[in-house]
Amino acid sequence: MPELPQVPLTLEGSNVLHQIFRFDWTAWKELPLDERTAISEEFSGLLARWEGGNTEPNGHPNQSALFSQIGHKGDLILIHFRDSLEDLNRVELELAQTRLYPFLQQTSSYLSVVELGLYESSEKIYAQLAEKGLEPGTPEWNAGAGEATARTFASLSSRLFPAIPPAKYLCFYPMDRKRGEQVNWYTEPMADRRAMMHEHGLIGRRYADHVRQIITGSIGLDDWEWGVDLFADDPIVFKKLIYEMRFDKVSAVYASFGQFFLSVRVHASNVNQWFDGTLA
Incomplete structure (x- = not known):
């Protein structure tokens, strides 16, 4: 048998954009009250439309949240x-046209795509393709791998194109796998990585009733x-989950x-209260 791929x-599912802003409170408070009210109501309407999403034509939620x-x-x-990078870019441009945008100072952003890693099944699929005499990297091999994952893709649609959970708190953070000096995740055999990821996933499953996790790839x-x-x-669940995961390999x-970025959900229905400082 040929040497099997280690990748x-x-x-992949929804494309995801995080936008992080500072708000220019000084300039905002200098506006007349009626102008602040008009601007916040305009943005509230936009956010309400984004929260509702657009399920046409494929049934994907395509939502935004503040x-x-x-x-x-x-x-x-x-x-x-959103379903595509173009859709995300349209969201950016739509926000930029609002009267609120001059008060938003974007300090950071993060672009990624919802990703489900098939560690549990990749080795099996690769072995089956090799047994058929297919060579890794050939069009026939790639077509076979695509066929093998198509059924999984259909069954995991709700995880690949998720609705934004209605929970009150969000914890967002980026991460890497180490690949330097003393250890390198990418040089470990796939079987070892699969076993470690299985152990890692078991911890997350224990918290499934209390926290919803969405992993996005950004390589x-x-x-x-x-x-x-x-x-x-x-929010204490974030601390407990992440702390317990620190102890697995x-x-x-x-x-x-x-x-790490910790935040509280603001719905379109009460975004006006955020702008006037009365959000409970």
């Missing part, structure tokens, strides 16, 4: 889930390799983490 197969950020790293986070799209969004109604040995 696990992945499935969060009020806690701490010094920013004031607002907008998250957009070649942004500065880190993955983005992680955690949604929960109790994937995180303890191979993970590097970026900044």
Whole structure:
């Protein structure tokens, strides 16, 4: 048999953009009250449309959500889930045309795509293709791998194109797998990586009733390799889940983490209260 690929197969779904803003409160408070009201109502209507999403023509939610950020790293986070990069770009441009936009100072953004890694099935698929006499990297091999994953893609549509969870709190952070000096995730055999990811996933499943996790891949799209969004109604769950995961091998040995962003959901129905400082 030929040497089998060490890259696990992945499935990709929604394209995701995180936008992080500071809000120019000084300039905002200088506006007359009626002008502030008109601007906030205009944005509230836009956000309501984004929250509702657009399920045509394929049934994907294609939603956006607004969060009020806690701490010094920013004031607002907008998250957009769309079917294409072009759709995300249209969202950016639509926001830029609003009267609110001059008060939004974007400090960071993160571009990624919902990703499901098929560690559990990749080795099996590769072995089956090799047994048929197919060579890795050939059109026949690629077609066979595509056929083998097509059924999985259809069955996981709700995870690949998710609705934004209604939870109150969001924890977002980017991360890498280490690939330097003493350890390198990408030189470990696939079987070892699969076993470590299985252990890692078991921890997440124990918290499934309390937190919703959406993993997005960003290799070649942004500065880190993955983005992680955690949604929960109790923010202490974030601490407990991430702390427990630090003790498994994937995180303890191979993970590097970026900044953590913690925020509270702001719905279109009460976004006006955020702008006038009365949000409860």
